[in-house]
Amino acid sequence: MHIMEGFLPLHWAVIWWILAIPCLIFGIIQLKKILASDREALPLLGVTGGFIFILSSLKLPSVTGSCSHPTGTGLSAVCFGPWITSVICAIVLLFQSLFLAHGGLSVLGANIVSMGIVGPLAGWGIYRALRDTGVNMYFTVFLACAIADLCTYIVTSLELALAYPAEVGGFLSSFALFMGIFAITQIPLAIVEGIVLALVFKYIVQLRPEILIRLNVFPDEKIRAAGSDA
Amino acid sequence: MSPRYRLEILALVAILCFCGLFLFTSSIMGDAEYAGSDTVGSSKVAELAGLSEEDFQPLVPQWEPPSGEIESCLFALQAAIGGIFVGWVFGYWKGQKNRSI
Numbered sequence: 001m002h003i004m005e006g007f008l009p010l011h012w013a014v015i016w017w018i019l020a021i022p023c024l025i026f027g028i029i030q031l032k033k034i035l036a037s038d039r040e041a042l043p044l045l046g047v048t049g050g051f052i053f054i055l056s057s058l059k060l061p062s063v064t065g066s067c068s069h070p071t072g073t074g075l076s077a078v079c080f081g082p083w084i085t086s087v088i089c090a091i092v093l094l095f096q097s098l099f100l101a102h103g104g105l106s107v108l109g110a111n112i113v114s115m116g117i118v119g120p121l122a123g124w125g126i127y128r129a130l131r132d133t134g135v136n137m138y139f140t141v142f143l144a145c146a147i148a149d150l151c152t153y154i155v156t157s158l159e160l161a162l163a164y165p166a167e168v169g170g171f172l173s174s175f176a177l178f179m180g181i182f183a184i185t186q187i188p189l190a191i192v193e194g195i196v197l198a199l200v201f202k203y204i205v206q207l208r209p210e211i212l213i214r215l216n217v218f219p220d221e222k223i224r225a226a227g228s229d230a
Numbered sequence: 231m232s233p234r235y236r237l238e239i240l241a242l243v244a245i246l247c248f249c250g251l252f253l254f255t256s257s258i259m260g261d262a263e264y265a266g267s268d269t270v271g272s273s274k275v276a277e278l279a280g281l282s283e284e285d286f287q288p289l290v291p292q293w294e295p296p297s298g299e300i301e302s303c304l305f306a307l308q309a310a311i312g313g314i315f316v317g318w319v320f321g322y323w324k325g326q327k328n329r330s331i
Contacts, residue, residue: 002268005288007275013289043319050319053312057305061252065262066270092308098293099304102268106289138237160271164278174278181274185267188248195244199237207323 001071001156001182002096002111005104012163017109023117024090027083034080040211041080044204048076049088051200055193056092056115062185070193071152074145075200077120078127079217089116114155123148137205137222138198146194153182202226 008016034041055072062068076085093111096102103111123144130140157178166174205212209227213220256262276283295301 004268004272004286005290005292006286007272010289043322046315046319050312050315054309054316055312057308057312059266059305060248061256061264062267063251063255064267065255065259065264066267067264068267095308099295100301100308101292101294104288104290104292156271160275164275166278177274177278178271181271182267188251192244192248195237195241199241202237203320207320207327 001068001114001152002093002103003107003156003159005097005101005107008107008110008159008163010106012159013106013109015109016107016113016159020086020090020109020112020117023083023086024112027085027087030081031084031087034084034215038211038214040208041215044079044208044211044215045076045084045088047200047204048079048085049091051075051197052085052088052092056096060189062188064181064185066181066185068153068182068185068189070189071115071119071149072145072193072197073115073120073152074123074148074194075141075197077124077148078141078144078201079212079215082117082120082124085120086112086116089120110159111156114159115152118155119148119152122151131218137218137226138202140218141201142194142198144194145197146190149190149193150183150186153186154179157182 035045052072055070057069059067059069071089073085073089076088090108090112093103093108093115097104097108097111126147127140127144130143157175160178161171161175164174165171166177205223205226209223212218212223217223256264272286273283276286295304
C-alpha cells in the first residue's frame with residue numbers, strides 16, 4: 001500500500017499531510033491519557049502494536065501474481081480506537097520510509113491516511129456497529145480486521161487515482177485500474193489476516209479478560225461467556 | 231469439531247487454503263513475477279503520467295537499502311521487533327495468570 005517517494009505531486013503530498021497531522025495529534029493525546037489512567041493498557045498496546053510491526057513486514061504472494069502485505073491495524077483499532085492506532089502506524093511507516101525505501105517522507109502523510117487512519121476507522125466502524133448486537137465477538141473482530149486491511153488499499157488506490165486521473169475516463173477509470181492492482185490482490189490476504197487476528201484476540205480474552213472489560217472493548221457478558229468456555 | 235479449538239482449526243484451514251491458492255495460481259500463471267504491488271502501482275503511475283519511472287525523483291532525499299538482501303534483513307528486523315513485543319507480553323500475562331491461581 002505504500003505510495004513510493006516522489007510518486008505524488010507536491011500539492012497532494014501536502015494535502016494528505018494536512019489531513020494526517022490533526023489525527024496524529026489527537027491520537028497522541030488519547031494515548032497519553034489512556035497510559036496515565038491504566039497501567040495494564042501498555043502490555044495490550046504492545047501486543048496490538050507488535051502485530052502491526054509483524055504483519056506489515058510480511059509480503060505475501062496473491063492471486064494477481066504480485067505480492068502485498070497485510071496491515072494488522074484492525075486489532076489495535078478494536079482495542080484502542082482508530083486514533084491511537086494511527087500513531088502506531090505512523091511509527092511503522094516512518095521506520096519503513098527511513099530504512100526500507102518503502103514510502104518516503106513526503107508521501108508519509110498519504111500513507112498514514114490510508115493505513116493509519118481510514119483503514120482503522122473503517123474497521124472500527126464495523127466493530128462499533130456489531131459490538132452490542134448478538135453477532136459473535138470473534139466474527140466481529142475478524143470482520144473489523146479484514147475491512148481495515150481492505151480499506152487501506154482502497155484508499156491507496158483513491159489517493160493515486162486523484163493524483164493521476166486517466167486521460168480517457170478520468171478519475172474513475174484510473175481508480176478502477178489501481179483497485180485492480182491493490183484491492184483485488186488484497187482480498188485473500190485480508191481474509192487470512194482477519195482470521196489470524198481473531199485468534200490472537202481469543203488468546204487475549206483467555207489470558208487477560210479484565211483489561212478488555214476495563215477498556216470496554218466488548219460488553220462484560222460477551223467477554224465473560226467467551227472466557228468461561230475456554 | 232470441538233468448539234474449544236474451532237478458531238484454531240479455522241485459521242489453519244484458511245492458511246492452508248491460502249498456500250494452496252498460491253501454488254495453484256503460480257502454476258497456471260507462468261509469467262507472474264510476484265513483484266510488490268507497490269512496484270506494480272508505481273509503474274502504472276508512470277504509464278498514466280506518460281513518463282518513465284526514472285523521472286520520478288524523491289521530493290525528500292531518501293536512503294535506499296543497497297541490495298535486496300539488506301532490505302530483507304531490515305524487514306526481518308521489523309518483524310522480530312514486533313515478535314519480541316508480542317511474545318514478551320503474552321509471557322507476562324501468562325505468568326500473572328499462573329500466579330493468581
